[in-house]
Amino acid sequence: MNEQADLRNQLDSVKQKLESYQNASAGASEGLWERNLITDEVFISPPWLTMLGYESNEVEDLKGIWESWMHDDDRERALKHLEDYIDGKIQHYDINFRLKHKDGHYIWVRSKAKLVRNEEGIATRISGSHTDITDKKSTEDTIAKSERKYKYLFQNALIGMMRVKADNYAVTEINKRGLQILAMPNVSPHLKLEDLLADQSQMTEVFDLLERNHGLEEHEIKIIRWDESETWLSLSAVFYEDETDRFYDIIFKDISEFKENLLELQRLNFELDNFVYHASHDIRSPLRSIMGLVEILKNERNPAEIRKIVEMISGSVNRLDKFVVDLLAMSRNNRVEEEAVPVNYMVEINNSVTNFHHVYNTQGLEIRTKIIQVKPFYSDLTKVRIILNNLISNSIKYRRMEESVDSFINIYVDVTEKESVVKIEDNGEGISEDKLDKIFDMFYRASENSEGSGLGMYIVKNVIKKLDATIDVKSEEKKGTTFIVKIPNKYIPQD
Secondary structure (H helix, E strand, C coil), X not given: CHHHHHHHHHHHHHHHHHHHHHXXXXXXXXXXXXXXXXCCCEEECHHHHHCCCCCHHHCCCCCCXXXXXXXXXXXXXXXXXXXXXXXXXXXXXXXXXEEECCCCCEEEEEEEEEEEECCCCCEEEEEEEEEECHHHHHHHHHXXXXXXXCHHHHHCCCCEEEEEECCCCEEXXXXXXXXXXXXXXXXXXXXXXXXXXXXXXXXXXXHHHHHHHCEEEEEEEEEECCCCXXXXXXXXXXXXXXXXXXXXXXXXXXXXXXXXXXXXHHHHHHHHHHHHHHHHHHHHHHHHHHHHHHHHHHHCCCHHHHHHHHHHHHHHHHHHXXXXXXXXXXXXXXXXXXXXXXXXXXXXXXXXXXXXXXCCCCCCCEEEEEEECCCCCEECHHHHHHHHHHHHXXXXXXXXXXXXXXXXXXXXXXXXXXXXXXXXXXXXXXXXXXXXXXXXXXXXXXXXXXXXXXXXXXXHHHHHHHCCCEEEEEEECCCEEEEEEEEECCCCCCC
């Protein structure tokens, strides 16, 4: 009883607030209402009745008038929407429906509401507004009917257009551009809107928006095209009804390129931030080391110590130089597109092995090569060298130094008219499984023994992409790593 009394006091308070609003809103096209869900008491403001042609003293019993004045075709949908909102099945109450005017015609209203729950989570009251949107609906209907008179415009529009039934979402018409976007040869007699949506959550979202708002505006969805490929569309829809049926007219455009560009831009922005952070650190670190060693050198008189400090300075300078070289390689790869020229794998691999053989400790390391290149192979030579130099230098650099291990690197190349397959296998340190999917990330160092810039494999990944090539890696810690690179052959036989 105390709860009911409290609710009654709340309703009285709301009535006082709404009554103070009545004078300002009299004659307006928006009416307010309140329902106590415990006592089932109802309050409505005078404009609520005025928009339906009634004076406030003409209606005595307010209970049930909303349901009884509602259009037969809207009643079930509207009541279910309200019930779902009160039960918490949907988060927002916002729906359009028709109410019967005093003189017999129907007006369209937009109904919005907010729910109040008590401390136990039980819905106690709901309050909202009705807005007369008849003119807006009338305009939409006029536009929809006019569209039927312009079939030529429909069929030759530069964007996709379709018409679906409001009751079951069956597609009744698609224009030529729409068929192209959906990769359809013609309109399937059994096609429904849900057949195009990529997943259940999108289907539920789209249908809920259509039911609730009677339309969509530039809603982005992923769809499955008729050839089973996926693409992104922007949908806009408007509801209308004529003498025989209720429809949604939908316009749509393919935005897959826009989405890809947006994702690529986001990726590039992230990589730029990452690059600036790591590059500044990797440049300043050796510079600070050099500055510190120079200060020590100023006061050192022992020749042996001086030589040691100079060697340390030289090491820092070499690391900095290697980092700058990697940056230049990355920049060149992003800017320069070189024409395909003959590639001799025997020469390139021998040069690469020779270059790094004297840089790193190769004592006891066996390097075995097998190159099958009968067919001519053409590609971007600079990019091929970047791949070979990085993979071969890493195999040498991260070899295992235990005396019990016979270190080896196997380099195998097979060239065909279609492609070259380069396989580089070693029994070095290997890469743990949790690090393997990160080795192509910018500035990532998979080994604790690494003194490099962390750009090498990132550059390789981008070179691979530029060449339309592929790279696969298998590795096991303390057992070794295998890279397999497949590069398309750009050789064009002369007639």
